[in-house]
Amino acid sequence: MKTTVSSIEGSRQGLFINGEFVAPKNGNYIASYDPTTGERWYDLAEADADDVAAAVAAANAAFRNPAWRRMTQTDRGALVRKLAELVRANADTLAEIETRDNGKLLKETWAQMRSMPDSYHYFAGMADKLQGDTIPINRADTLNINLREPLGVVGMITPWNSPLMLLTGTLAPCLAIGNTVVIKPSEHATASTLALAELIHEAGFPAGVVNVVTGTGKSAGEALTRHPGVAKYVFTGSTATGRRIAGNAAQNLVPCSMELGGKSPHVVFGDVEIEHAVNGVVSGVFAAAGQTCVAGSRCFVEASIYDKFIDALIARTARIRVGLPTVDDTDIGPLALADQLSKVEGYVASGVKEGAKVAAGGRRPQKEGLSSGGWYYEPTVMVDAQNDMGFMRDEIFGPVVGVMPFRDEAEMIALANDSHYGLASGIWTKDIDRALRFANQIEAGTVWVNTYRSASFMSANGGFKESGYGRRGGFEVMHEFSRLKNVIIDYSGAMQDPFVIRLK
Numbered sequence: 001m002k003t004t005v006s007s008i009e010g011s012r013q014g015l016f017i018n019g020e021f022v023a024p025k026n027g028n029y030i031a032s033y034d035p036t037t038g039e040r041w042y043d044l045a046e047a048d049a050d051d052v053a054a055a056v057a058a059a060n061a062a063f064r065n066p067a068w069r070r071m072t073q074t075d076r077g078a079l080v081r082k083l084a085e086l087v088r089a090n091a092d093t094l095a096e097i098e099t100r101d102n103g104k105l106l107k108e109t110w111a112q113m114r115s116m117p118d119s120y121h122y123f124a125g126m127a128d129k130l131q132g133d134t135i136p137i138n139r140a141d142t143l144n145i146n147l148r149e150p151l152g153v154v155g156m157i158t159p160w161n162s163p164l165m166l167l168t169g170t171l172a173p174c175l176a177i178g179n180t181v182v183i184k185p186s187e188h189a190t191a192s193t194l195a196l197a198e199l200i201h202e203a204g205f206p207a208g209v210v211n212v213v214t215g216t217g218k219s220a221g222e223a224l225t226r227h228p229g230v231a232k233y234v235f236t237g238s239t240a241t242g243r244r245i246a247g248n249a250a251q252n253l254v255p256c257s258m259e260l261g262g263k264s265p266h267v268v269f270g271d272v273e274i275e276h277a278v279n280g281v282v283s284g285v286f287a288a289a290g291q292t293c294v295a296g297s298r299c300f301v302e303a304s305i306y307d308k309f310i311d312a313l314i315a316r317t318a319r320i321r322v323g324l325p326t327v328d329d330t331d332i333g334p335l336a337l338a339d340q341l342s343k344v345e346g347y348v349a350s351g352v353k354e355g356a357k358v359a360a361g362g363r364r365p366q367k368e369g370l371s372s373g374g375w376y377y378e379p380t381v382m383v384d385a386q387n388d389m390g391f392m393r394d395e396i397f398g399p400v401v402g403v404m405p406f407r408d409e410a411e412m413i414a415l416a417n418d419s420h421y422g423l424a425s426g427i428w429t430k431d432i433d434r435a436l437r438f439a440n441q442i443e444a445g446t447v448w449v450n451t452y453r454s455a456s457f458m459s460a461n462g463g464f465k466e467s468g469y470g471r472r473g474g475f476e477v478m479h480e481f482s483r484l485k486n487v488i489i490d491y492s493g494a495m496q497d498p499f500v501i502r503l504k
């Protein structure tokens, strides 16, 4: 891979369409900023409907191209494995690029890039395992079979918080199964996806199998989700945008997979080691500066340990080090966007107005070595929270946790489920019966017991309620990215007279 952080600096990044990097037809570019300084880093192409049409046409042609369509399953799987090894060989550079783009800690992007090849290998194994079935039919000399086949062009729209890792869980199985893809990454972090396109080219995928159109949601995103040449959309982003995209897709009767926002409950019972639960709550909400969809941002603590827990939580939060994302002893980097910073500040202020108190954090850090233009915010604990306050209902996507006590299990479940989201949940308890009752009653696509944010590409993840539908990961995705075709074969060799049937 030729691209590096320094080669991107000050450059104009093009679109990747039909196997080559091209300039946008309209000649328009927009700026991408460095979250540690707030300064312009590079310019990305602002694709419009013409560029998107070219990308979808290339993907449709590639889907019909025998070089892809008739490639054996083994060879297709081998191509995905080749890409896995290229990602492995370039993991450090990909991590540096993504950190510079979205401000996520380098040690975290590094860990993500290092684990991504395993994920590609896992999904590559699906290439020769996609199979249909044979079904009874109540008729002699007749075979009734279901074929499973790829869908066609899949449109993938990704957010800025973990662009490549989130893309892998859908791109890798899509390719293994034989689909073609048009990716629209977030305008706030496109560089790592374009670098991946270079690796896709290097791996030898036929031209047009993967295309990347960059630009805003209003321009490139809207054009992609209104295009009639797409067979399915996979969207990862906010619930508001998901609603809009599902509406556009519905006009063409195109199905979607929706990985949306969350306001996940994190529950602590009195029978646990407080220190362990505090570590779980802190990492569950403050990791990645709270910019994770599964952030455990509503914390419910059994009343018997509430005061002790709050003291320990405040003390642990005070030790979190906010700093440059590239430095090893930083725990939390900047927020990815200026707008995110204002949003976090707004929610903390409205929470205070509604009666909650800031028990830790609640401001921009004043620390030597951090640029005043950077989008940093201290990890923040809000006590005296109520489930109906704005900051407890809406997804903030920042380092803010609201904490409140509960008296018993029934009250806790009612509070935890009182949300229009249903993405993830966590419980800390030594009582296995209670943990299982929680897993049974909670309305969330993921349940963590005595851990949080532990994930695997081998299991299917996704949301309930307004957190979305469709699943990423596990064998489930083979069904997400393929369709069934029913084939009935008469092998009697004698077609009956169609008008022989009589009423009596």
Ligand code: NAD
Pocket: 157, 158, 159, 160, 161, 162, 166, 184, 185, 186, 187, 215, 216, 217, 218, 220, 221, 222, 225, 236, 237, 238, 239, 240, 241, 242, 244, 245, 258, 259, 260, 261, 262, 292, 293, 294, 395, 397, 423, 463, 467, 468
């Ligand atoms: P966002 O909804 O603002 O943007 C996501 C993507 O949608 C971007 O590429 C954007 O350009 C595009 N977009 C915006 N408007 C569009 C439109 N009208 N038509 C088509 N595309 C459009 O989300 P974000 O701020 O980038 O990401 C943060 C959100 O993503 C949070 O809500 C977070 O919870 C969610 N998220 C969910 C998951 C999950 O797996 N459930 C994972 C990561 C992030």
